[in-house]
Amino acid sequence: MKKIAVIGAGTMGTGIAHIMAQYGLKVSIIDLNEKIIAESKRIISINADRQIRKGVINEKQKKIILSNIVFTKEFNESVKNVELVVEAIPENFELKKKIIKDLDLICKANVIISSNTSSLSISSLADKTHYPDRIIGMHFMNPVPVMPLVEIVVGSNTSKKTVDSINALTKKINKNPLVVKDSPGFVSNRILLPMINEAIETLSQGVADVYSIDQIMKLGMGHPMGPLRLADLIGLDVCLSVLKVLENGFGNKKYSPNKLLIKMVEEGNLGRKTKRGFYGYDKDPKKPYPIIFKI
Ligand SMILES: NC(=O)c1ccc[n+]([C@@H]2O[C@H](COP(=O)([O-])OP(=O)(O)OC[C@H]3O[C@@H](n4cnc5c(N)ncnc54)[C@H](O)[C@@H]3O)[C@@H](O)[C@H]2O)c1
CATH class of the missing domain: 3.40.50.720 (NAD(P)-binding Rossmann-like Domain)
Incomplete structure (x- = not known):
């Protein structure tokens, strides 16, 4: 080729x-x-x-x-x-x-x-x-x-x-x-997206802030990047559409996209590409700062 x-x-x-x-x-x-x-x-x-x-x-x-x-x-x-x-x-x-x-x-x-x-x-x-x-x-x-x-x-x-x-x-x-x-979300996103969705749910319930959730998954589980930072990198609009495909494809509510994710996409905060998601990228894109969510 x-x-x-x-x-x-x-x-x-x-x-x-x-x-x-x-x-x-x-x-x-x-x-x-x-x-x-x-x-x-x-x-x-x-x-x-x-x-x-x-x-x-x-x-x-x-x-x-x-x-x-x-x-x-x-x-x-x-x-x-x-x-x-x-x-x-x-x-x-x-x-x-x-x-x-x-x-x-x-x-x-x-x-x-x-x-x-x-x-x-x-x-x-x-x-x-x-x-x-x-x-x-x-x-x-x-x-x-x-x-x-x-x-x-x-x-x-x-x-x-x-x-x-x-x-x-x-x-x-x-x-x-x-x-x-060929199956909804294939292998990668079928496993990854429910984890990201759960991280957003954890944030929504006020269990921990953005920084702590990501650090727990990095330091405790050896992930190179926390799930919220990864969601910003993927694009929150992409995350939302993949979750909808999983929910519809399997007909299972366990994949329903979190309300905070839906709201952020509606507001145009799509992550790194729009300079705002769970982190702000407007100061130094290499050093994003965690957003404080008032839950
Ligand atoms: N972002 C990720 O991390 C990621 C990872 C793996 C796969 N994907 C998949 O890759 C695809 C693209 O995602 P992305 O994040 O690059 O999206 P993106 O929004 O950054 O880019 C899509 C581009 O397509 C262009 N476009 C739209 N309609 C077009 C047309 N008719 N002709 C030519 N260009 C057109 C848009 O102008 C835009 O520049 C999606 O299917 C997404 O699910 C994304």
Whole structure:
């Protein structure tokens, strides 16, 4: 595989384009407007500088990464001749379904269409497309350049050939593919999100503050990051939509999103990307301060 397209230049699409370009693939990354596209390029440059400081890449490799990526608003031309599309638009079934339907018509016949969905059914996204055998989940973890896992989600019609190609590509970009069945939240978020939801419930009940909850899980359980800080990193809107998928998918109230989470999303406090969530990121994004919630 040599040429790919990434749709959506947000948190995940930007990281996916970066890592693919780092391992020599030619990438077109597509988003809706110039501002988002410029920001994506800026973030890749900053993250590549961080990799240089850590000795992961050198200056020459940074130049290669940036020259391997075309940042664009042009959808049709960018996806027409690629071998793989990675869809990384927001976690909304109707939006993703429409993009996959469009790709099904525009892309060449042997393309693999992958979705970075955190929780939506790959089989349902592939339903009524011409090539459901070539649709698969590639669930990257955030931050993509750092996290070594890609959860590979196999839909009911995904072919073995598609799974094999995606496994090989995932290894080529130095990540570990782990193959799972198509089930709400897959493995990662089915286990992670109830923990985050419970941390928010614990905060809502005033059992402890943001700082203490996160420190308890870090110092006591050996987690590298507390659940509330992790929720901010993932995006509270993403957390909310995954919990809704789990609740609806399993028909079980134990996954009902916490009221505080719903309120924060309604107020536009989505975590790190909006500079406010369970922590404030407006002073120094590297040193977020815990918000004091008056319960
Ligand atoms: N944030 C995480 O930690 C995380 C982790 C794993 C998977 N995911 C999944 O990855 C996907 C993307 O999440 P994100 O956090 O990067 O979201 P995001 O909101 O940061 O980025 C989504 C981008 O898609 C763009 N977009 C929307 N419609 C588009 C269209 N029609 N064409 C082109 N671009 C379009 C938006 O402008 C935005 O820039 C979601 O499915 C999410 O569940 C997120």
